[in-house]
Amino acid sequence: MTPSEASETAAGAPPAPPSALGVGMVGYAFMGAAHSQGWRTVGHVFDLPVRPTLAAICGRDATAVRAAADRHGWAAAETDWRALVARDDVQIVDICTPGDSHAEIALAALAAGKHVLCEKPLANSVAEAEEMVRAAEEAAGRGQVAMVGFNYRRVPAISYARKLIESGRLGELRHVRVTYLQDWLVDPEAPLTWRLRKEHAGSGALGDLGAHIVDLAQFLAGEPLVGVSALVETFVKERPLPGGAAAGLSADTRADGGRGAVTVDDAAVFTGRLASGALATFEATRMAAGRKNALRLEINGERGSLAFDLERLNELSFHDHTEPAPSSGFRRILVTEPEHPYLEAWWPAGHALGYEHTFVHQARDLVEAIATGTGPVPTFADGLQVQRVLAAVEDSAAKNAVYTPVPQPTD
Amino acid sequence: MTPSEASETAAGAPPAPPSALGVGMVGYAFMGAAHSQGWRTVGHVFDLPVRPTLAAICGRDATAVRAAADRHGWAAAETDWRALVARDDVQIVDICTPGDSHAEIALAALAAGKHVLCEKPLANSVAEAEEMVRAAEEAAGRGQVAMVGFNYRRVPAISYARKLIESGRLGELRHVRVTYLQDWLVDPEAPLTWRLRKEHAGSGALGDLGAHIVDLAQFLAGEPLVGVSALVETFVKERPLPGGAAAGLSADTRADGGRGAVTVDDAAVFTGRLASGALATFEATRMAAGRKNALRLEINGERGSLAFDLERLNELSFHDHTEPAPSSGFRRILVTEPEHPYLEAWWPAGHALGYEHTFVHQARDLVEAIATGTGPVPTFADGLQVQRVLAAVEDSAAKNAVYTPVPQPTD
Amino acid sequence: MTPSEASETAAGAPPAPPSALGVGMVGYAFMGAAHSQGWRTVGHVFDLPVRPTLAAICGRDATAVRAAADRHGWAAAETDWRALVARDDVQIVDICTPGDSHAEIALAALAAGKHVLCEKPLANSVAEAEEMVRAAEEAAGRGQVAMVGFNYRRVPAISYARKLIESGRLGELRHVRVTYLQDWLVDPEAPLTWRLRKEHAGSGALGDLGAHIVDLAQFLAGEPLVGVSALVETFVKERPLPGGAAAGLSADTRADGGRGAVTVDDAAVFTGRLASGALATFEATRMAAGRKNALRLEINGERGSLAFDLERLNELSFHDHTEPAPSSGFRRILVTEPEHPYLEAWWPAGHALGYEHTFVHQARDLVEAIATGTGPVPTFADGLQVQRVLAAVEDSAAKNAVYTPVPQPTD
Amino acid sequence: MTPSEASETAAGAPPAPPSALGVGMVGYAFMGAAHSQGWRTVGHVFDLPVRPTLAAICGRDATAVRAAADRHGWAAAETDWRALVARDDVQIVDICTPGDSHAEIALAALAAGKHVLCEKPLANSVAEAEEMVRAAEEAAGRGQVAMVGFNYRRVPAISYARKLIESGRLGELRHVRVTYLQDWLVDPEAPLTWRLRKEHAGSGALGDLGAHIVDLAQFLAGEPLVGVSALVETFVKERPLPGGAAAGLSADTRADGGRGAVTVDDAAVFTGRLASGALATFEATRMAAGRKNALRLEINGERGSLAFDLERLNELSFHDHTEPAPSSGFRRILVTEPEHPYLEAWWPAGHALGYEHTFVHQARDLVEAIATGTGPVPTFADGLQVQRVLAAVEDSAAKNAVYTPVPQPTD
Numbered sequence A, B, C, D: 001m002t003p004s005e006a007s008e009t010a011a012g013a014p015p016a017p018p019s020a021l022g023v024g025m026v027g028y029a030f031m032g033a034a035h036s037q038g039w040r041t042v043g044h045v046f047d048l049p050v051r052p053t054l055a056a057i058c059g060r061d062a063t064a065v066r067a068a069a070d071r072h073g074w075a076a077a078e079t080d081w082r083a084l085v086a087r088d089d090v091q092i093v094d095i096c097t098p099g100d101s102h103a104e105i106a107l108a109a110l111a112a113g114k115h116v117l118c119e120k121p122l123a124n125s126v127a128e129a130e131e132m133v134r135a136a137e138e139a140a141g142r143g144q145v146a147m148v149g150f151n152y153r154r155v156p157a158i159s160y161a162r163k164l165i166e167s168g169r170l171g172e173l174r175h176v177r178v179t180y181l182q183d184w185l186v187d188p189e190a191p192l193t194w195r196l197r198k199e200h201a202g203s204g205a206l207g208d209l210g211a212h213i214v215d216l217a218q219f220l221a222g223e224p225l226v227g228v229s230a231l232v233e234t235f236v237k238e239r240p241l242p243g244g245a246a247a248g249l250s251a252d253t254r255a256d257g258g259r260g261a262v263t264v265d266d267a268a269v270f271t272g273r274l275a276s277g278a279l280a281t282f283e284a285t286r287m288a289a290g291r292k293n294a295l296r297l298e299i300n301g302e303r304g305s306l307a308f309d310l311e312r313l314n315e316l317s318f319h320d321h322t323e324p325a326p327s328s329g330f331r332r333i334l335v336t337e338p339e340h341p342y343l344e345a346w347w348p349a350g351h352a353l354g355y356e357h358t359f360v361h362q363a364r365d366l367v368e369a370i371a372t373g374t375g376p377v378p379t380f381a382d383g384l385q386v387q388r389v390l391a392a393v394e395d396s397a398a399k400n401a402v403y404t405p406v407p408q409p410t411d
Helices: A003-010 A030-045 A062-072 A081-086 A099-111 A126-141 A156-166 A205-221 A357-372 A380-398 B003-010 B030-045 B062-072 B081-086 B099-111 B126-141 B156-166 B205-221 B243-248 B357-372 B380-398 C003-010 C030-045 C062-072 C081-086 C099-111 C126-141 C156-166 C205-221 C357-372 C380-398 D003-010 D030-045 D062-072 D081-086 D099-111 D126-141 D156-166 D205-221 D357-372 D380-398
Strands: A021-026 A052-058 A076-078 A092-095 A115-119 A146-149 A173-181 A225-233 A238-240 A259-261 A267-274 A279-285 A294-301 A304-309 A315-320 A330-334 B021-026 B052-058 B076-078 B092-095 B115-119 B146-149 B173-181 B225-233 B238-240 B259-261 B267-274 B279-285 B294-301 B304-309 B315-320 B330-334 C021-026 C052-058 C076-078 C092-095 C115-119 C146-149 C173-181 C225-233 C238-240 C259-261 C267-274 C279-285 C294-301 C304-309 C315-320 C330-334 D021-026 D052-058 D076-078 D092-095 D115-119 D146-149 D173-181 D225-233 D238-240 D259-261 D267-274 D279-285 D294-301 D304-309 D315-320 D330-334
Touching: A021 A030, A021 A081, A030 A052, A030 A062, A030 A357, A030 D030, A052 A062, A052 A081, A062 A076, A076 A081, A081 A099, A092 A099, A099 A115, A099 A126, A115 A126, A115 A357, A126 A146, A126 A380, A146 A357, A146 A380, A156 A205, A156 A294, A156 A304, A156 A315, A173 A205, A173 B279, A205 A225, A205 A267, A205 A279, A205 A294, A205 A380, A225 A380, A225 B225, A225 B267, A267 A380, A267 B225, A267 B267, A267 B279, A279 B173, A279 B267, A279 B279, B021 B030, B021 B081, B030 B052, B030 B062, B030 B357, B030 C030, B052 B062, B052 B081, B062 B076, B076 B081, B081 B099, B092 B099, B099 B115, B099 B126, B115 B126, B115 B357, B126 B146, B126 B380, B146 B357, B146 B380, B156 B205, B156 B294, B156 B304, B156 B315, B173 B205, B205 B225, B205 B267, B205 B279, B205 B294, B205 B380, B225 B380, B267 B380, C021 C030, C021 C081, C030 C052, C030 C062, C030 C357, C052 C062, C052 C081, C062 C076, C076 C081, C081 C099, C092 C099, C099 C115, C099 C126, C115 C357, C126 C146, C126 C380, C146 C357, C146 C380, C156 C205, C156 C294, C156 C304, C156 C315, C173 C205, C173 D279, C205 C225, C205 C267, C205 C279, C205 C294, C205 C380, C225 C380, C225 D225, C225 D267, C267 C380, C267 D225, C267 D267, C267 D279, C279 D173, C279 D267, C279 D279, D021 D030, D021 D081, D030 D052, D030 D062, D030 D357, D052 D062, D052 D081, D062 D076, D076 D081, D081 D099, D092 D099, D099 D115, D099 D126, D115 D126, D115 D357, D126 D146, D126 D380, D146 D357, D146 D380, D156 D205, D156 D294, D156 D304, D156 D315, D173 D205, D205 D225, D205 D267, D205 D279, D205 D294, D205 D380, D225 D380, D267 D380
Parallel strands: A021 A052, A021 A092, A052 A076, A092 A115, A115 A146, A173 A279, B021 B052, B021 B092, B052 B076, B092 B115, B115 B146, B173 B279, C021 C052, C021 C092, C052 C076, C092 C115, C115 C146, C173 C279, D021 D052, D021 D092, D052 D076, D092 D115, D115 D146, D173 D279
Antiparallel strands: A173 A294, A225 A267, A238 A259, A267 A279, A294 A304, A304 A315, A315 A330, A330 C330, B173 B294, B225 B267, B238 B259, B267 B279, B294 B304, B304 B315, B315 B330, B330 D330, C173 C294, C225 C267, C238 C259, C267 C279, C294 C304, C304 C315, C315 C330, D173 D294, D225 D267, D238 D259, D267 D279, D294 D304, D304 D315, D315 D330
C-alpha cells in the first residue's frame, strides 16, 4: 500500500489490505534483535491479512550492519537511514536507535509516506515529541500509521489486566504503585559508559525504566497522571572511564585517576495523582541488588485489586473484593488460556511465553492497524504524554519535590 | 525495685534485679488484650531475672474493667488511672490507651517512680512527645526505664534483619521501600467512627500505620530520615454516622442524610532521604482491597538486599550480592532457628510464631532492661523521632508535597 | 464434673457444665511445653463454659518436674503418674509421654473416671490402640471424653479446608498428595539417640511424621484409606553413639568406633487409595535438606482444589474450578478473618497465628466436648485407624511394596 | 554433510562441519509447530557452524500440509514420509508424529543415512525402542546422529540444575520427587478422543506426562531408576463419543447413549529407587483441577536441595546445606544470567524465556552434535531406558503395586 492509496481509502470504507508490507529497521543492537525476532516470527504464528517481510536494516558501520542483516534475517542492508526510508520495498520504518535520533528519522519517514514504529521513549524532549505528534496526525489523514513501542502493554497478563479494569472489575481506582528495579549499576566500579552522561542519554533510570512504568500506569488505569512530586539521586558520582568510551567524553568531564562524573540519575522515586484522584507511587532504579527486571505493579480499586511482576510475566494476581471475605484472596491467574489476549495463536494452556513475545504481538497489532485502517495504540500522542510526565518529574526533582502539574492534551 | 533503690545502684555496678515486678495496665481493648497475652506468657517461656505479675488493670467502666481483668488474668481492677499509678504493687505502668492520653499518664507514672511502657504513637503531638522525652531522661537518672511499644521490631525476622544490616551484610544502603496496606475502609458504607475524625484520632492511616513503617525504616537502616515529601488523600469524604458514635460527634460535623465528614487521611504516600543519602518510599493505606496486614519492606544495599512481609512474618528474604551471579538469588530464610533472635525459648525449627509473640518479646526485653539497668529500645526519644517525621509528612502534604526537613535530635 | 455426675446426665439433655476442670499432665518435654501453653491460654481467649486449671504435672525426676511445674505454671508436681491420675483435683489426664506408655496411662485414667487427651500416635501397636478404643467407648457411656492429639487438624486453615470440602466445593475427590519434610537427620554425624532405635521409638519418620499426614489426609477427605503400597529407607545406617544416650543402648547394638546401628526408617514413601477411589501419595522424611517443617498437602477434586503448607500456616490456596477459566487460579486465602474457624477469639484480620495456637484450640474443643457432652474428635477410634494405616504401610514395605489393604472399622 | 562424508571423518579428528543441513519434518500438529519455531529461529540467535534450513514438511493431507508449509515456513511439502526421507536436500529427519509410527520412520531415515530427531516417547513398546537403539548405534559408526526429543532438559533452569548436581553441590542424593499435573480431563463430559483409547495412544497420562518426568529424574540425578511400584487409575470410565472421532472408533467400543469406554489411565502414581539408593516419587495426571502444566520437581541431597516448577520455568530454587543455618534458605535463582546455559545468546538478565525456547536449544544442540561429531544427548538409548521404566510401571500396576525391577542396559 502506498500512502496515496491509503489516503484515497481513508474516508468511509476500511482500506483494502496492502499487498506487501516491507519493514525497514534502523538500529540493530538489543532492540534491533528483539524487533527482528518479532518481525521474523509474527507471520508464522498469527493469521495476518498480509505478512510483513524483513526488507532492509540500517546502521552506520557497513561491515557490522551486513553481519546484522545476515544474523537477523534481513534481505538488504543500508548505511544511511535516508536511503532506507527512500526504498520502495519499505512500507514500515521501524526505529530502534537511541532517543536523540527518533524525531528526525520519524519525521522523514512520515513525510515519505511510510508507516512508523518508534521505540520508546518517543523523543528526548517534549518539543520534539510534540512535533512528532503533529506529523503523525497529518500522516494519519493519508492513511499512515504511527505507533510507539511500549512493548510491555503486550505482555498477555498486562493486556488482560487492562481488560479486567476496563470491564469494571476493580471499580473506582484508589492506588497505583509501580516499581522497576534493576541492579546492573550496583557495582561502583562499573564503567562510565555514554548511558551515564546526560548529553548522550538524556536521563538515567528515569527515562529508561521510568518511561515504561509511567506508560503502564496510565494505560492500565485508563487515565493520565495530572501531577507528580519527585526525588532523584545519583549514588555513585564518579566511575572509571572505559577505554573506548573515554574517547567520546570531553576532557572537562574527566576527574583524577581516570574517573569521570556520572551526570544522570541512578534512581528516581516519585508520587503522583491520576485524573480520578487515585494516588500513584513510582520507583525506577538500577541499584536494587538482586532485582534483575522487577517491574512490579499493583492497582487497588473499590471492587478489586491486581498485581503483576515482569519477572513472572505469565502470571497475574487478581483479588475480587465482591466475593465473601472468608474464601477470597489474591488468585494467581496463569495467563496462558486460549481466551487470554494473543494466546489463541500460541501453545496449549500452561506453556509459558517470554519477553520477546511482546515484540511479536507488537508486530501483529501494527500490521492489523495498517490493514484495517484503525488507529494503533500506543499512539505518538501517548508517547508524548509519557514525555510530559517525565519532564514534570524532572522539574519537580529540580524544585525540591514540589508537586508539579502534568500538562494535559487539552491544556 | 523502687526508684530510689535503682538510683542508688545506677552508678557503677548493674542494679540487683528487682524482687518483684507488678504490671499495671491502662486500657483493655485490642492492645490491652495483646499486652496481657505478652505479660501472662513471658515468664513461662523465657528465663527472666524476675517474673512480672499482672497486678492491676484500669478502665473507666467499672463493670467492663472487672470483666476484662477476669478475662485477661489481672489480679485487680481500677477505674482511675491515677489510682493505678499510685498502687504499691505496680512497678511498671503499661499504657494501652488512645494517643491523646499517653502524655498525661506517662508523665504521672514517671513522676511516681514507675517504669513505663507506652504504646505507639508516643503522643499525638511533637510537643507532648518532647515533654515525655525530657521526663524519661530525668527518670533514667533514677533508674527508671521508659520504652515505646513499636512491637514489630520484635518480630524475629525483623530483629534478625537488623543484625544482618548491622554486621554489614548489605553494605552502604541505597533504597528503603516500605508499604503498610490494609483494606478495612474500602467499603464506602463503613461507618464514621471516632477513628475517622481528626479531633479524636489525630490522623488516619498516617499515624496508625505510617508510624510503624517510619520506625521500622529508621530502625533497620540504623539512621534517621532527614527529609520527606508527601501526598495524602481522603477518598471517601463522607460516611454514614454510626448509631453510638454519632453521639460523640458534634452537630456541625453532620451532613444531610445521617452522614458526616471524614476528617483524617485514608492514605498517605511519601518519599524521603535517610541521613546516608539513601532514598526511601512509604505508603500507608486502609484502602488496598485484598491486603489485610501487608507491611512489606525491602532494603537494597551495595552488598545485598532484604525483603519482608508481615503477612508471612516467619520469613525473611535475603540476597547476598557478593556471591557469584549464576547461583545467587533471594533466599527465603525461615526465621525459626534457635540461633535467631528470641527463638531459643520457643519451638523447634520450622514451627511458626505469630503476631502476639512480639508482645511476649517486648515484655521480655523490658524486664531485662529493668533488671540489668541497660537502656531499653525503642526509647521515648525514638518515639519522638517518629513523631517528628510524621509531623514533617503532614507539613509537606499541606504545602504541595514540598520537601520538608525532619528536625534531628541535635538540631 | 465427676464421672458419676456425667453419667447421670448423659441420657437425654446435655450435661450441666462441670464446675471445675483440673488438668493433670504426664510428661513435660516439647509436647508438655506446648500443651501447657494451650491450657494456660485457652481460658483467657475463648469464652468457655468452665475454665480449665493447671492442677498437676507429672514426671519421674522430682527436681526436674518441680522446675517444670514452676516454669509452665502448674500448681502441683507428681513423680508417679498413678498418683496424678488419682488426684481429686484432676478431671482431665493429658498424656504427653512417648508412645510406649500411652496405653497403660490412658487405660488407668479412663478406669479412674477421668477424661483423657492422648498425644499422637495413639499407641505403638494396633493391639494396644484397639484396647484403648474399647476402654474409651465404655467410658463414653459414663460421660467421659477421650481424644487423641492430632493438633494439626486445628490449624485454622486446615479446619477451614475441611469445611470447604465438606460443603462440596471440591466435588468428588481425585487426588490427595501430602508430604512432611524435615531435615534434622541430614547430617550423618547426628548422634544415635533413642529416637533412632526401634525398641524405643517404634518407627522413625513414619510414626512421627507419617501419623500426622495420614490423619490429615483422612480427615480432610472425610474418608479412610483402604490400601497402601510403601517403600521405606534408612540412608544412614550407623551413627555415632551419644554420651548420655549410649548408656540406654544395649551393648550388642554398638558397632566399632563408638557407632551404633540405626534401626528405624529415615524416610517412607507410600501410595494408596481412599474409599472413594481417589489416589493418594505420601512422603515422610527427616532427610530433606532445607525443609524444616514442610507438611504440604494438595487435594484435587472435580470442582476444585486446595493446597496448604505448614511453613505458611496462616494461608490456604483454593482453586474454584467452576469459575470461567480466564479469571480463575489458585487464590491465597489469608485464614485470619473472623468468620474462619477459631479466629473470632483472636486478633484482627491479617494478624498471624502460630504453631502453638493449635494447642489452645485443642484445649478449647476438649473443654467444649466435656461441657456439652458431644463427642470430641479425633476420637481414639480415629487414632486407631491411623495406626492401622501405618501398620499396613510397614507390612507393605516388608513385602516389596505390594498393595496392602487397611482393615476398616467394619472389617 | 552426507553420511559417507561423516563416516570418513569419524575416526580421529572431528568432522568438517557440513556445508548444508536441510531439515525434513514429519507431522505438523502441536509438536510440528513447536519444532518449526525452533528450526526457524536457531540460526538467528546462536552462532552455528552451519545454519539448518527448513527443507520440507510431510503430512498425509496434501492441502493441509501445503498450508502448514506456508504457515510454518517450510520450502516444500510432501505427503509420503518415504519421499521426504529420500530427498537430497534433507539431512535431518525430524519425527513429530504420534508414537506408533516413530520406529518405522526412524529406522528408514537412519538406513537412508540421515540424522534423526525423534519426539518422545521414543516408541510405543520396548521392543521397538530396542530396535531403534541398535539402528542408531550402527548409524553412529557412519557419523549419523540420533536424538530423542526430551525438550525439557533444555529449559535453562533444568540444564543449570544438572550442572549444580554434577558439580557436587547436592552431594549424595536422598530424594527425588516429581509431579506433572494437568487438568484438561477434569470435566467428565470432555469427549472420548483417540488419546483416550489404548489401541491408539498406548497409555494415558503415564506415557504422555510420565515419560517426561522419568527422563528428567534420571537426567538430573545422573543415574537410572532400578525399580518401581505403581498404581494407576481411570476416574472417568466412559466419555461421550465425539462426532468426528467416533468414526475412528470400532463399533464394539461404543456404549449406550453415544458414550464409549476410556481405556487408558487418567493418572499414575509411582515410587521407586535410584541406583544410588535414593527414593523417588512420581505422579502424572490430567485430573488436577487448576494445575495447567505443573511439572514440579524437588531433589534433596546430603549437601543441598533443588526445586523447580515448569509453570515458572525461568526460576530455580537452590538450598545450600553447607551454609550456616541462620542465613540459609531456598534461594530463587532467576536463570537468565549470561553464565547460565543457552542464555548468552538471548536477552539481558531478567528477561524471561518461554516454553518454545527449549526447541530452539534442542535444534542448536543437534546441529552442534552433527557438526562436531560428538554424541548428542538424550540418545535413543536414553529414550529406551525411559520406555523400560514405563513398562515396569505398567507391570507393577498390573500386579497390585508390587516392586518391579527396571532392566538395566547391562542386564
